[in-house]
Amino acid sequence: MSQDKQTILFLASWYPTPQNKNHGIFIKNHALALSNFMPVIVVYAYSTNDAEDFKITKTKQGNLEEWLLEYPKSSTPLISFFIKYLRFKKAHKLLLKELIKENIQVKAIQLNVIFPAALTLPLFKDHFKAPHTIVEHWSGYLPEDDNYKSGIVKNVTKKAVASAAKIFYVSEKQKQAMLSHGLKGNYELLYNVVDTNLFKENKSVKSQKPLLLHVSSLVEREKNISGTLRVSKKLQAAGNDFDLVIIGGEEELVSYYKKEATQLQLKNITFTGKKTQAEIAIYMQQAQALILFSNYEGMPVVVLEALATGLPVFATKVGQLPNMITNEFGKLVAVKDEATLEKELDLFLKGNTKFDSQKMIEFISQNASQEIVGKKLAGLYLGI
Template identity: 35%
Template sequence: MSKKLHILFLCGWFPSRVLPTNGDFIERHAKAVSHKHKVTILHIISDENCNQKIEIVSEKKDELNIHIAYIKKTKNPLKKILLYRKAFLSLLKHIGDFDVVHLNKLYPFGIFTLYLKKTRKKQFIISEHFTGYHLPLSKNISFLEKFISKKIAKSAAFICPVSNNLKDAMQQLGFKGNYARIPNVVDTNLFVPSESKNSVFTISHISNMVNPHKNIEGLLQVIKNLEAKLVNFKVEIIGENSSKYITFATKIGINLNNVTFIDQIPHKEIANRLQNSDLFILFSNYENLPCVILESFSCGVPVISTDVGGINEYFPDDFGKLIQRNNQEELLESILNFEKSFKTKTLNKQKMHNYVINNFSESKIALEFEKLYFKSLK
């Protein structure tokens, strides 16, 4: 496997000027692979501020060659399809030849991979993170999308969901293929344990702040109930537009001296926030494999999370606590149990960090993908 390949990351999600953090976990996968192979990113997205029909922006970021086509927004679905097709063909001219396609999000960009397989004989693998394949969300998937997705999945050399739970959901939808679980990646040089100790019990929550998904209001209700049990604690709620929950927090009577709402921060700053936490909480209604749980482990910080999606596949018993979905009483009790021991119990932070190195580091994940790239070429 010494040959250096050129991998085309074909991305339905990817950070852009329209959505700066969308699919940043895909960018981290690409970055991991780029340490061993040449990686080119292809992404297309509609932009209401685009003055041209198609605007192509290319840049070199670290070791990634990134090509994004911004499409003038249109309400005409046929016109949109034609613009996306034209943009895709234009981007291919910028990229040149490549060895393997790494598709990120099966539909709809998988249609492009079918084209590349038919016209250029290019094999492809699929990475999948989409929570929408789980019930009840999967009921919203149209017949046409399912039909096309089945063809894309069947044509792939490998399908790489981030968890077995996601694999099961995809197979229940009829997406047959060669499955190989490959999880999210963690920068284990950035997310490292800190030996500093807090004088005040500090809880953090980091997410996209979408309430039906992350159950922010449920978490805030638990924090309100926590105030009756604890006198001295801090909570940081971090994510895009987190300040929109200040109104709800005030409405239910939370003491805002205990809770800080912090809007979206750069990924590098997340490490610092986790290192300065005693406990990380994710109270989601559904998930696949949240990067931030693995990043918390890498910092040696225990986690309380709902037992949803594929989280329990990567959650050692002594790294935290898994609780029932939307069980506010269980979450409150678990927080209080962690608080009782936070000054006396010494966590084996290095053990937690080593677990992440062995399973989710850039070198580990790059090697897993590399094996599949070479297998697909055979």
């Protein structure tokens, strides 16, 4: 185990697990990027119905170590919150105990998504006497999401923000929303990371028939899948012949939208369910465009991945997208503006709109590559 005094400890509220390989994948990507420059240990505790006890699993990938602790999920509704909290805290105490046992020397703590991990931040800070930074991905501060309400969440968040050496945000709108809630601090934009060895252009596999792609959790409140299906139906009714592939979502959501697509009499539509990053990269290389008709976003990794493969993006003016998607990269429309999205996609499918794939790829290389983002994080921690 690493005993390097430069070790950065990632304390995560979300992180990929064997049960959910894409959950918080952007946090893992940041850890991988930073690990190219200094040792990183990620600690993450999560509950499952299958767990019988508290068990830590350690994996190592180069300079990155992942310590995942799986523990039993509470099944007692009336006192569930208190049991959840006690088990969550116990899990993190066990992770801290393991760090102490391995004589890990921590230079700084990076809190990834403030709540609920910040509930246990004092445990690690008190022992390691280390400063902490924050990388916030949560959209709950935004008025469109409006989930920053709980007294516990507010109290814990304010304390974590007030004492943070740096607060990285993923969209200007998120930063302004946090400030509007009185969360003042030392803010800086941080790009999500794209694995450009995986997400890269490959014209040899491009589909001959137009293929439109959507990748998300399929959560309607955020992603507006129903709107995407309605626009697709109108495009087909106007004589456009294309394939629509929708990736992601839990099984019950996939089943729900399959029924909706059938009711709309949509043709040539495929729901794949969840896919690995490698599989998503292949779909992007084959596709002609990505559609993300969301009601709100932060900095969607899927958009960065699309640009890395030279894939134009048709999306809404949400999150950081207005600062990223130029007319050379795609088209942005107002939230829920189905008519304009249909118009822009119709022009594209008829060959009347052109984009610059090389400039997309260069944009990612200059802003969201492992090297660029890793250097930015390492520069901060070397200076602490």
